[in-house]
Amino acid sequence: MSPVSRPAAHARQPGPPFNAPAARRLRVALGMTPGHVAQGLRASYALAHVTPDLVNAWERGALTPAHAELTALAGVLWCSPAELIGRPRTLRECRIARGLAPEDVARAVGHEFTAYTRMEQSGQWRGTDRQCAALAELLGLSLPDLVTVTGREAELADLLRAAARTRWQAYVKPVGRIVPLDRRLLEDALQELHRDYQGRMVATLSWGGGSAAGEASDAGDDFLDRIIDAFWTSLRERTV
Incomplete structure (x- = not known):
């Protein structure tokens, strides 16, 4: 397998949690190979960097598609982007899945922006009961998901x-x-x-x-x- 190369913009900005098994299942159901998917992404969505090896890496969970890649992949696989998004497991993934900027979350829950970004990076939430309730409401979290994404x-x-x-x-x-x-x-x-x-x-x-x-x-x-x-x-x- 040849090395996978991606533009820096895509490599630096991974998208929401990716449901790799769903992507593979949808591709197989359509009778497509990774090569067919790569060709569709290049031809229809101008993603010239996509190769069969990159598609395979996504399906193995070795790499995560960026937002633009995931949206285009959904188009090639004739599904909605939501069908390719896995269950968020971190605070950052939940925020991205909701399409929110970090400053939006920080403001809504009453945290300083820098303090909130440190919590995303560390995976450890530091907040009062009121802030936890605000976070759960903003991100649509059930109690089990709230415990997971706050690192507890x-x-x-x-x-x-x-x-x-x-x-x-x-x-x-x-x-x-x-x-x-x-x-x-x-x-x-x-x-x-x-x-x-x-x-x-x-x-x-x-x-x-x-x-x-x-x-x-x-x-x-x-x-x-x-x-x-x-x-x-x-x-x-x-x-x-």
Whole structure:
């Protein structure tokens, strides 16, 4: 594969989060090769730098299309740009997906511009409850997405794993600082996580040694790996 070369303007200004699997799926459904896509981008959208290797790099997730590239790619694949945009995982990606400038967000949530840009660069949000609420409203964030884009998902996952392994009651308040919901709701969700995990561990002990015990232990590890999803699912079931 030859080196991928892109104009500096495109390389410096990546677009919103890119759904690489969707791009490949749409291309295959149209019976097109990466070469066909590259040809369409060059001929119809004057993107002379696009090669089959660049299209492949996008589909592998090695590179992200810039805004102009993504819009043109949507045209070639006969889809809307929204179909090629993945779920935003950072504050910057959410802002870009909404088409907002950093100064717009800083002003709306009541942060100094330089302070806000530092938070985007570091991936760590520093704001009051009121500012968090303003950010969520401006960017259209659900509570799970707000936790993710403000850089607190890893901290939440660590707390949830500890609650599942040990005394869940000790983690209600720390989890509540990240997920500002009714205490009773959090208590029920943490208790459920603890019960589910401990049930898996009891199964491990009851099987003794051998492959069955190993499978039960693996199930416990898998549960801890997916504990964020289990937590949000538990909360959704209690609020519908």
